[in-house]
Amino acid sequence: MERVSGFKAKMWGPSIIGFGTYHYKYESGHEGDAPMIGFSPRKAAISLYVFTGLTDHEKFLNDFGKFKMGKACIYIKKLSDIDKKKLETIIKASIKYLKQKYGK
16 A cells, blocks of 8 residues: 555554545534545454545446445455455545545
8 A cells, every 4th residue: 555655654543554644624614634545454354445435436346356345445354355456546546536635
């Protein structure tokens, strides 16, 4: 993720390893900082925080491999279950989108 994103790894709380950062602000007034991409090695699965949830980006999940989806989180059992080249494409698309939407 460091190589593809160009950002150094940073801990976000006790269990999320994030790369890059952006500042968001919702219409409700809620705002904060979040990693552009990240992952968390959890007991049940590895959580990949790399997906925007955009309909336009769903095509990247075709033939991605064995995974489950949350709202914008991809859950995998092991890295060998997915296509790593497609993961790189998802990471790049997500970072591009976040930079366009939130700047930097």
